[in-house]
Amino acid sequence: MKSALRVIALGSTLVTLGCGDEAKSFAPSDVKAAANPNVATLTQFTWTTSAPSIGYVSYGLTSSLGTTSAPEKTSATTHQLSVYGLKPNTEYYYQVVTWDGHDAGESAIQTMTTGATPSAVPAFTVTGDTSENGMDELLLLPVTAGANPVVVVVTPSGQVLWYHVESRRRSVTRARFSNDGKSVLYGAIDAGGDSEIVRVALDGSNQSAVSVKNLGADFFELANGNYAAIVADSRDSGGKTLRGDKIVEVTPSGMPTDVVSMWSCFDPTKFPGDGANGEWTGADALYVNEGTSTTDESDDVFYLGLRDLSTVVQVARQTAKCDWVLGAAGGTLSFVTPTDAFAHQGGMALSGSAVLVLDADGSAATSRAMQYTLDLNAKTATTSWSYVPASPVQVSSLGAVSALTGKRWLVNWSNAGKLELTDDASHVLWSLTAPQGSAFGYHVRTDSIDAPENKP
């Protein structure tokens, strides 16, 4: 009998030992969200995981969430992820999702409230198609709506994902994403000479600047980390001081080196231009083709728009000479249709063998967007596309044109505070308008703010 009881005890023990496989938890822990103090539309989410993992954030205005961030690209146990474009002063529901390569986990749904955006950040009005057949890219865009210029990243629907207010009220004409994709660069132009190329981290963490004396309207970050920039090059001509322009390369520490001066390409006595107040060349647009090497800048080719000469030039860095000239100042290329010649052009971009310009005054009736296909052998510029707005627009400065895929063009009407996407039949597919009195600087396009590009 005692033996039987022992057997019963053994059986009970085995049953007890067999119970209790518990589900493991792969949920992220210590999940927090905080609106960035410098960028109210930016919220930073942090969490930790017990094993290296990637994750993303789902968020929305209700507990149904509905929107997701891009997933992290590298595994870690401590995570920080930035989500751009949350509405200001709004309560959001959010949840973190993780994946360790095998197991998925999610946090509980939590809430957070975003901060307020400054009044300098404009509200945009959008019309038209925001699908892939219309406007489907983000824009990095300087906007001057009041005393303080602001640089914004705006979605096709007009939502501001990110902003930075130029609190010193300097003029901002150009903004670009940094090559490392982590910052926005913009030129802050001060009439008193205190001009800088400002670098603002997208995550709002820091800001730095490189002083560039007499900085012009455009600059470009080179692959070697230096900046190519337009700066004023004032010289005496016939007893008068004329402000020409030159391209300089500026190191991150602010040390400039001349690349080429327009004084070496043009003679003001032959091409006096029509600038006012001693302005001569009026360089306002810079485009750089860095060639095949990303470290050797010697094969760089520069394209410079000279507004007051109504001319665009190509300059090879190696020769520091103007290879070809398109426009009024002794053009080496001729317009096949002379009435299509531009005047006081704004922004300029290259697209294959074509040059795109915002032609401010080539047509008396209105400013227009022009695309010329260049034939360097025949030395001709043939109009391959143009767009005249339905209602006349007069661009007084800047302005730009971008060629998108699918025979779409984006026209930046600058001081009209309007962007239009049009097709080859001049149908306006999409438009974005800033409040009355606003003006745009040069834009760049990107597919993502998480891995931004600088599409001209």
Next chain:
Amino acid sequence: MKQYLFGASALVAALALSTAARADGGYFEGVKGAHASGRGGAFTARADDISAVELNPAGLTHIDGTIVTIGNRFSYNQRTFERNPTLDWAHPSTTGAPPYVTFPKVKNRAPWQVLDPIVGVASNFGLHDWAFGFAVFSPAGTAREDYPSDGGQRYMMTRRNAQMIDYNLSAAWKYHELFGLGASLQWLAVPTLEYGLIIDGDPLAKAGNPVTSDYDIHATVKGRDLFTLNPILGAWVRPTPSLEIGLSGQVLPSQINAKSKLAVNFVTPKLGDSIQLTRNNAPADDVTLSLPLPMTARLGARYRYLDGDREVFDVEVDGVYETWSRVKRFRLDSNGIVAYYSMQPVNVGVIDIAKNWRDTFGIHLGGDVAIVPKRATVRAGVYYETPVGDASYSNIDFNDGPEFGGAIGGSVYIGKVELAAAAEYRAQTTVYVADSDARVYQQVPGSGCKAPYTDAGTCNAHYLGMPAPPVNGGTYNAYSVVASFEATYRF
């Protein structure tokens, strides 16, 4: 006397070296017969009813005269599975974030098993030392499982239907009340063996559709194997009137090889796109489904409390060892069938559902008490069985985890008729499998991903090191409630 003892010893040695009767783990659950069930399966030494043909044929010699038994086993067999949440990399959002997908718990939609009879006759034909038996029954277990074809389990299984019939012919001989020997020849017929699951028919390289695929195909194999033989040997020895030891075993390895038909259909019918199965450019759908059967050894010892010649109560403890490690996989061999759809050939090849089962050991404790001599007996038992499967290979089709159970039962004797009943509760402890441990993968016959599954050119980047997404991660629960009834007429 010496020669008989020598014979008994030889049989014991043979059983110990081989192994034995119908298992009660793996494909099978519990034991057949109201007596055996009511004792929690602790019946190897006692084995004094018709179920002895399977549990210990030598026990037939405990039956006096002739008996005819008819009974049925009613059972409710519930299994649930809740697949772990996963990320659906195949359907990311516009930001590239894969949705976090949870799966509702699925249940067996065919839990009731109402027709599970046992019919048998045993007789000594007037021979004092001999006994013979014949019984027909289906093995104890869950014959049918049915799950939704859109459930979280669907890449493991959607449906299983295994109808088995055992025909047992037994003979036993005893030497006085000292020891007995017996043998059964068991003919296992499988008139229906059906197994269905969803496979990802994505013909593109690097397919990785852990949640759903546009090419989800419901594949069903249905076949039969009417002839598999299992010999069972058994013995008992009673060294003292109060102590009885029983031993039995199924001594030969066998395997069900079901000649089957393969049927495949898109889960979501595609306009103008059907699946043609061919072999050597001719229509073909014949495949072979192979299921190995285990060998089993049972060793039981029981203590009999006697009042004179009358047994007042007994307590028995049994150990059951089952060689489920023979089951490495369920193998569906298409013998070269090629499926054509979307204008592409996809080799069906060999579909292996990994099992990697291991040998199990069960301990059973039970006994009878004659509360009213020759009028009423009650019985009870408990048992525990070690898990047949490594948790990594858990599957919804059979219980892989550790199982335990308890039973109560009783008999009343009315003249020459005994009415016996038993109620049994059997459960598998909760089995949880993390996806990082899961080793049952989605079947993707069109995949070009080959072992070691690390070629980024042919394998999906999110499942490198794996042939396909794992699909058996989740939480498994299973239990059965069994009621057995038997009527035995003693001539």
